[in-house]
Amino acid sequence: MKIKDIEKILKSEREAENIPDVYASAKKAPLNKLLSGETPARAFQKQVVMRLLVTALILFAVAAVCIGAMWLSKPASPTIPDxxxxxxxxxxxxxxxxxxxxxxxxxxxxxxxxxxxxxxxxxxxxxxxxxxxxxxxxxxxxxxxxxxxxxxxxxxxxxxxxxxxxxxxxxxxxxxxxxxxxxxx
Amino acid sequence: MTKQELDRKMLLLQQGDEQAFEDIYNDTRRGLFAFILSICRNYHTAEDMMQTAYIRLRTSIASYKAGGNAYAWLYTIAKNATLTEMKRSKRETPVDMEDPASQYGSYTMNEVGSPVTAAMNRALSENERQIVTLHIVSGFKHREIAEILQKPLGTVLWTYNNALAKLKRAIEKEREYED
Incomplete structure (x- = not known):
């Protein structure tokens, strides 16, 4: 069997395959389109800024919790007994x-x-x-x-x-x- | 559809044109399904991954850059989704090392009606199957395949020729057994 024949047979076998139709279910997904006048680069920049902001907020919240915990656990200054x-x-x-x-x-x-x-x-x-x-x-x-x-x-x-x-x-x-x-x- | 036409459709989809999505889907579904199937070798997994690929196309269309290779972009989405799913299911499903179907998924195609495809699934590696499928079934040139798979052109050419030689030997061997 020649290589060309193998290629032809393989192509015809695959074309005879039943391809599932996922169009209807895929179409339900929201379309993350660009806003009017926006470019992909700008959309990407906005995404990066948002991610940085969220990361910064999370770090800030963690820092606030840690500092609060340290402050609460700080031992009170020792009282001087009478x-x-x-x-x-x-x-x-x-x-x-x-x-x-x-x-x-x-x-x-x-x-x-x-x-x-x-x-x-x-x-x-x-x-x-x-x-x-x-x-x-x-x-x-x-x-x-x-x-x-x-x-x-x-x-x-x-x-x-x-x-x-x-x-x-x-x-x-x-x-x-x-x-x-x-x-x- | 040519690369440029698909690129135009992608840009229309970016603007919210649902007809563009339908056109993209109809043009790419056969090749994309064949490609996914060559990776996972399981019909139902390939169906799920195809749906995932088109969903991700819709949810990340804003990041598509005009003038880029739309086919490479879409096929990369599909490949990454499929590989992630395969890794995930390997972690969750215990693998029987004695059963090849357990390791590589079961291919449910009718082997009697598709002997060459069956031989391909048995004899070729994942990489070889991808390249052969992209060239023969999806119709991509070797240069385009190199772009999709992020491999050097020379590697793609060598792998393709080697894979077909392997497939030829495998088919001839099977015919000997049948005789």
């Missing part, structure tokens, strides 16, 4: 106890003045918060005991040292004894 300081001043054998609540770094929030026993009975005198040297009055020879308690040991120690430093600054080394106690976790 510190309860008891300053006992023994002056001429008479004790005076100052129960001080210190907030933030060294903000005196409240002060109760008592002889120790009255405070337990709930009869302490409330003093308006002010500088420590304004409500603790020391005289030469007084004994000073400072007890600082806080959830944070280091904070309790710092506050205690601050109280001592403020008293020393105000009164110099006039007290005959002092003791610092610190309690904390």
């Amino acid at each position: 510190c309860n300081v008891e300053v006992k001043v023994i002056s001429g054998g008479v004790p005076t106890v100052y129960s001080i609540v210190v907030k933030n770094e060294f903000d005196i929030a409240s002060v109760l003045k008592s002889d120790g026993k009255d405070a337990q009975e709930g009869n302490a005198e409330v003093i308006a918060p002010c500088d420590i040297e304004d409500f603790i009055v020391l005289k030469d020879g007084d004994e000073v005991f400072i007890m600082s308690k806080s959830a944070d040991f280091d904070r309790a120690l710092r506050v205690a040292n601050r109280v001592l430093a403020d008293l020393r600054y105000a009164y110099g080394d006039i007290f005959s004894a002092f003791e610092i106690g610190v309690e904390g976790e």
Whole structure:
């Protein structure tokens, strides 16, 4: 059999084939025609711009979600635990106890003045918060005991040292004894 | 229809002329179906892919550039759609390596009435079948086939001649068995 014959037979076999008719179903597809006056290049450019815009919007949305998630998960700034300081001043054998609540770094929030026993009975005198040297009055020879308690040991120690430093600054080394106690976790 | 006439029809279709679509369809359906069938070798798959090709022609006509090779453009759409579908169905359908029909799809044409076509489907590779079909059935010149398949002209010529020689040997062998 010659090659030419094979070509002829193949052609006639294929022409005898039943070709399916998909015209009606294909015609239902929308015709993406050009707008009047538009060129394929311009249509393509519009398509590219749209795709870039959509991509940019998606990236922006993803970035916004990530930043929002990071912001929400950011740990809150650590709160500074309160510190309860008891300053006992023994002056001429008479004790005076100052129960001080210190907030933030060294903000005196409240002060109760008592002889120790009255405070337990709930009869302490409330003093308006002010500088420590304004409500603790020391005289030469007084004994000073400072007890600082806080959830944070280091904070309790710092506050205690601050109280001592403020008293020393105000009164110099006039007290005959002092003791610092610190309690904390 | 010549290449230039088809190009004009494409431009009319771009402007929304439905008659142009009908003309394009009637001119290309036989050759396009034969080409798709040479790739997938399954009548029903070829029918689906032919529909897909014409749908894509309609939905992407705005991107057709005037003066281009409209046949190459349309046949490329058809080829890409068919190959994508074949890859997809291979992923989804388990292939029986012992059964050639499972690997390559079943050709449902009447082999008694079409012995040469049957021999072509058995003996030639996908590439060879495409080139032979485009030349003999669709009537394209080798240069046009090179443009459609994005291959060098020399490669197309060599593959075509080699494919026909192979087909001739296959047919002669089958005749020996029958005798």
